[in-house]
Structure formats: structure tokens, C-alpha cells
Amino acid sequence: MPKLRRLNGLDLVRIFEQFGFVVIRIRGSHHVLRRSSKVLHADGTVHEETQTVNIPVHGAKPLGSGLLKRIYRESSLYLSEDDLRTHFYSD
Secondary structure (H helix, E strand, O other), rough: OEOOOOOEEEHHHHHHHHOOEEEEEOOEEEEEEEEEEEEEEOOOOEEEEEEEEEEEOOOOOOHHHHHHHHHHHHHHHOHHHHHHHHHHEEO
């Protein structure tokens, strides 16, 4: 069974930047990242969708496992779980 990696907030910011997310705002210790993507709907129309992820950054302090799992679940709505798994879990 894969083990959840110990990641800090800056590690997560770098990971999401690889997927095209951009830091749009920093308020206190929370970084808000966003990217826009086009979505094709069943009726053939294309809409632009913004995807947002909030990441707490507390220096080099690793984030708790529950918080990492929540960010993983939340971001799996936007990104492939296979792509995310390589960054969040070790074999």
C-alpha cells in the first residue's frame, strides 16, 4: 500500500505550478492558486472553468496527513489521480 509523503506547503505550491496553477494571492500563510481550463460539455458547447486550490504554507513545517488527503481529494476533481498520486504518495 502506498505511503503518503510528508510535504510542506511550498512543496505543494511547486507541484501545482507544474500543472499550470498560478499563485494569485497570498493572505497570511495561505496561498491561493488558480488556473483556467476549457471544458467541453455534452451538448457541444465549450466553457471556460476556473479551478482554485488553497494551500497553507508554514515554512518548512510538513502539513498534517488529514490536510494532505483533503487537498489531494479536492484537486483530484481537476487533475488525473494518476498524475497526483506520483507527487502525494511513495511506493
